Amino acid sequence: MSSHHLDQRIFSVKPITVPAPDRSADLLVKVTAPLSGRNLPVIVFSHGNAWSLDGYEPLVDRWAAAGFVVVQPTHLDSRRNGIGWEDPRFATIWRVRIADLHAVLDGLGDILLQAGGLETRVDRERIAVVGHSWGAQTAGAILGTRVLDEDGIPGEDFSHPAVSAGALIAATGTGDTLTPFAAEHLPFMRPDYSTMTTPALVIAGGKDQSQLSTRGPEWFTDAYHRSPSPKSLLTIAEGEHTLGGIAGEAAAETTDEDPARVALVADAISAYLLNAFELDDTAWTTLNNPAAAANGMWSISSK
Template sequence: MRAHDHALVGTAKEIPINTATAVYTFSPVVLPIADRVKELEVKVNFPVTGEDLPIVILSHGQGRSNHLNSLEGYTPLAEFWAAHGFVVLQPSHLSGTYYSLPSTKGQELHWQDRSRDIIRVLDGLDGIEAAVPALKGRLNKAQIAVAGHSLGAWTAAIALGAKNVSPADGSVTNLADARIKAGVILTGTGKAGDDLSEMGHRMVPFYGPDFSEMKTPVLVVCGDEDVSPHLTWRGADWHADPYHLSPGPKDLLWIKGAKHGLGGISGWDTQETQDESPQRLAAVQRLTTAYLRSALYAGDKSWEEATKALAQHAELGSVESKK
């Protein structure tokens, strides 16, 4: 973990955060899965010190990169969360350029297998712990969150209780897992049907979201300039649908000036990030960490303190909540 903040984090430094510690990264842990075309590879990030550590499973997005759509991506989030008290597990999904595997009709982008990867990681926690000597006996397997960005946000949403109703045949995919106590949806996807653009219908023909039973506490993070015409004719508000269309408790965080990359969460200085900003990234890092700490550490007040600080800095963003 870096010993100090980037010089350009600006007022994001006013959002309080617990003291960071150094981070170990162990990669890959390989989980043999009988019904998967490839073994499941997982990167493990965790703090050097601390016991009874909550777990966050982080699902990568798709994008156009050669490496970020795998366990190699999202270092700015994974390392930060680990430095502030979490074991962060990053599976490589079959959809990534990392594998460049063909997909079948109805399973474009290996979307269903992506969500099954979350369950596979949960089922494999004992094996992951055994494979990483410095982690032995330090996991809190009762406190688990799932996070995801972009396509990974939909992956996470399904594990958090959202359902997919196939536009083709009406079949329902429901992979909610009660072991998951909280979630973070980063620039997620909204309503389908007439809300999708023509290209969106071609890109995600399988997509038919139903958020009405996503009851798990979730923080939905959106950029107020995240316009995605390749998927929807709507504006940035489309990405907030997982908040508005699901029951509480939910929190909605708008990041000021952010596009789909939220300041650079997928990797350091990447071309995919159209809104590169150390300040914006630092705000996302700190606020998501605060949310996760309050969701997974009993009695923790980090989210309350962070949102109070954010209210004094409208240039960073805003939060709304529902019970």
């Protein structure tokens, strides 16, 4: 299996309902997979604020073509559910998001069964979580990140034993520099990365200036610098928050549209995960060759 098989045919099945008893709306997921292949690794993907299982096709389709089975839930903050900042449910959505990923991981066998009999084709020992923006914070919790309360005390451990690697795209930095709006509406954006022990790739845009923090783009590298190894950091010099349009080519919030940048994000994650899962180190080794980034478009650090 190699990320070079991008002409491989893929298929998607949606919606599949996942049991989630305490949720105010059904938990629906989409599964995207290659038509052929066995022992396929799995990515559970958490979308950014307001998106849904129908977003991020440029990433998801590329991962499936590279040999991954991708499961995408729609979280409660999706535009489809109409829950705004002022809704009383909003304050706890960050927890529901994490619970969504747990429900997907716990119900994976049944999800795969409903997705065209995929349960016999996946490798249940090789499961990753990936997320973008708010989804990166959600995925980070599954990798071991905790949330600090207002007294700086770390909250509960949300890590999941089925997950052995991950990738965080434009992940929230530490919470000591939140803007007044973020401090009021998003107090859960105080991650403690010191317990994020699971191997992960952190992807940050060199021009991602958040409206939620008073710090510059390096805020999005905290997940790398403040977590224990093994970790890798991919910094994409000209990248802004959507890193070229990963949620969709013409999505309204895409400020830096660039299909090549989107492909880089997708391929770097599949390369990293194939290496972390000890399936194929070729693409990751190539990406880490200094000559690969000689044009200064990106840089990779590892620890």
